[in-house]
Amino acid sequence: RQIRGKGAGLRTHVLIGMGSALFMIVSKYGFADVLSLDHVGLDPSRIAAQVVTGVGFIGAGNILVRNQNIVGLTTAADIWVTAAIGMVIGRGMYELGIYG
Structure with missing residues (x-):
């Protein structure tokens, strides 16, 4: 895909x-079992924050500057939105993930 100048494919988006x-x-x-303990303090939402950071890093790897033209910006945005949809569906908000 890189030789042909194509962005991330369907398989990449599905995996993300x-x-x-x-x-x-x-x-x-x-x-759930650990959060029920009184002496343990966890913040499971930090996993979601790190998914956003990691996917941003993957998206940044797709953005290139060639001859003063920016290439791969749309692919990076596609990857970012795909991750957001996956996170919403993983959270159980199916309607938002499908129609949003």
Whole structure:
């Protein structure tokens, strides 16, 4: 895809969406047993924050400057939105993920 000048493909978008959804599911349900303990303080929402950071890093890797032209900005935005949709669906907000 890089040689042809194409952005991220369907497989990449599916993997990013699935990965984001899985991180949100783990964030929501993965620490239920630990959160019930009085002496342990966790913030599961930090996983979601790190997904946003990591996907931003992946998107930044797609942005290039060639001959004073910016290439890959739309692909980076696509990846970012795909991750957001995956996070919303992973959180259980299906209507927002499908129609939003």
